[in-house]
Amino acid sequence: MSLYEQFSMDHDAEVHGVLLDYGSAGRIRIARAGGKNIKFQRRVEAFQKRYKRQLDLEVLEDEIATRELISIYADTIVLGWESGDVEKPKVGVIPGPDGKDLKFTRDAVVKLLGDLPDLFADIRNQSMQLSLFREAVKQADAGNS
Numbered sequence: 001m002s003l004y005e006q007f008s009m010d011h012d013a014e015v016h017g018v019l020l021d022y023g024s025a026g027r028i029r030i031a032r033a034g035g036k037n038i039k040f041q042r043r044v045e046a047f048q049k050r051y052k053r054q055l056d057l058e059v060l061e062d063e064i065a066t067r068e069l070i071s072i073y074a075d076t077i078v079l080g081w082e083s084g085d086v087e088k089p090k091v092g093v094i095p096g097p098d099g100k101d102l103k104f105t106r107d108a109v110v111k112l113l114g115d116l117p118d119l120f121a122d123i124r125n126q127s128m129q130l131s132l133f134r135e136a137v138k139q140a141d142a143g144n145s
Contacts, residue, residue, distance in 0.1 A: 009133050011036045017079040018133065026083035026094035033077055033127035040076040047072060065086055070120065074109040077127050 015074035021027050031037045047068050054060035081104050082089040096102030102112070113120040126132055 007134075008110055009035055009130070013113050017032075017134075020123070024083075026081050026090070026093075026105070027086075028081045028094075028123065029079040030077050030127050031125055032133050033124070035133065038078065040072065043072045043076055067114075067115075069124075070110055070113045073113060073120070073123065074106050078109045078113070078123065080104050090134075 009032075014035040014037055015032045017029040019027045019029050031040065033040055048055060051064075052061050080092060081094045082091045083094045084090040090101075092104040093101040094104075094124075097115070102108055113123070
């Protein structure tokens with residue numbers, strides 16, 4: 001396998017996202033944290049600039065860092081969600097904590113990621129997985145997209 005085959009990314013998937021399947025809980029579309037996702041890179045740079053002194057001194061409070069990261073992910077990584085049958089999805093809706101439909105909005109993303117830190121950690125990890133965005137290349141090459 002060549003380096004091109006190992007590291008070629010589906011640039012459309014990096015920006016427009018891939019679906020993370022959480023079973024009956026729904027599917028969340030995420031973009032890549034990095035690569036061609038310039039919006040993400042700019043937001044991270046702005047965060048680093050704003051908190052440069054605290055970051056340099058390693059005194060930035062975890063609560064502030066988490067709040068800022070959630071905001072960045074809500075604006076640049078989490079692109080949408082859906083639930084129900086994959087063939088006929090309910091786009092923009094997942095089951096909420098009370099079982100009622102939770103509509104996709106920026107505020108709903110911020111709340112969800114804040115309420116469920118393990119989900120936020122999973123989305124952060126998945127958004128940085130090169131293989132997830134390479135998989136889209138493999139599917140496109142195979143004619144499965």
